[in-house]
Amino acid sequence: MSKQDTHFFNIFSIVLGILVAFAICVFAYARHVGKVEQLARVQVEEKYLDSVRAHTQAPVKVAVAGQDNTGLEIKPSAAAGPVLAVALPADGAATYEAVCKTCHAVGLAGAPKAGDKAAWGPRVAQGKETLYKHAIAGFSGKAGVMPAKGGRPDLTDELVKQAVDHMVAL
Numbered sequence: 001m002s003k004q005d006t007h008f009f010n011i012f013s014i015v016l017g018i019l020v021a022f023a024i025c026v027f028a029y030a031r032h033v034g035k036v037e038q039l040a041r042v043q044v045e046e047k048y049l050d051s052v053r054a055h056t057q058a059p060v061k062v063a064v065a066g067q068d069n070t071g072l073e074i075k076p077s078a079a080a081g082p083v084l085a086v087a088l089p090a091d092g093a094a095t096y097e098a099v100c101k102t103c104h105a106v107g108l109a110g111a112p113k114a115g116d117k118a119a120w121g122p123r124v125a126q127g128k129e130t131l132y133k134h135a136i137a138g139f140s141g142k143a144g145v146m147p148a149k150g151g152r153p154d155l156t157d158e159l160v161k162q163a164v165d166h167m168v169a170l
């Protein structure tokens with residue numbers, strides 16, 4: 001290596017060393033500033049405070065005798081009632097459409113098909129009262145199982161009777 005090269009490398013190393021030292025100083029200063037400033041800011045930040053409050057709140061609210069506990073009141077949800085109750089069909093025909101048709105339109109599970117006179121003839125011959133009784137209380141015959149009220153226990157007896165009349169007349 002020539003003398004000139006050695007000189008260049010010395011200068012270059014010194015410059016490099018100064019730059020590295022400078023970078024380290026800037027980094028240390030930035031960290032120091034960050035620590036002091038950030039902490040102070042975060043502690044007054046409204047959203048941060050809200051989140052701290054939300055996380056440190058007592059998990060259960062307790063009603064205290066003699067105090068205003070209205071905040072604990074459980075409000076009935078407006079949707080709860082009507083959603084659970086399925087509307088009843090309006091008449092026998094609607095009941096047939098909504099409930100009985102599933103089986104009786106196609107003869108599912110051995111159900112006598114609505115409109116099939118040969119299938120209904122002997123059943124009608126038992127008398128309307130028997131048909132009503134079997135439709136309301138359920139019936140297991142040779143053909144299969146007729147579930148009570150077609151599987152809709154919320155139907156009124158009257159609706160089931162009307163549905164029988166409607167089905168037999170088809």
Ligand code: HEC
Binds near residue numbers: 132
């Ligand atoms: C899950 C299927 C199914 C549904 C739904 C259903 N049925 Fe039936 N039903 C049957 C079957 C199967 C039979 C035949 C039972 C047998 O004779 O073995 C039957 C038979 C009957 C009979 C004749 C009973 C007898 O004494 O011969 C009547 C009446 C009847 N159903 C009325 C109704 C009415 C009214 C509805 C609607 C409210 C209804 N069914 C809904 C399956 C069903």
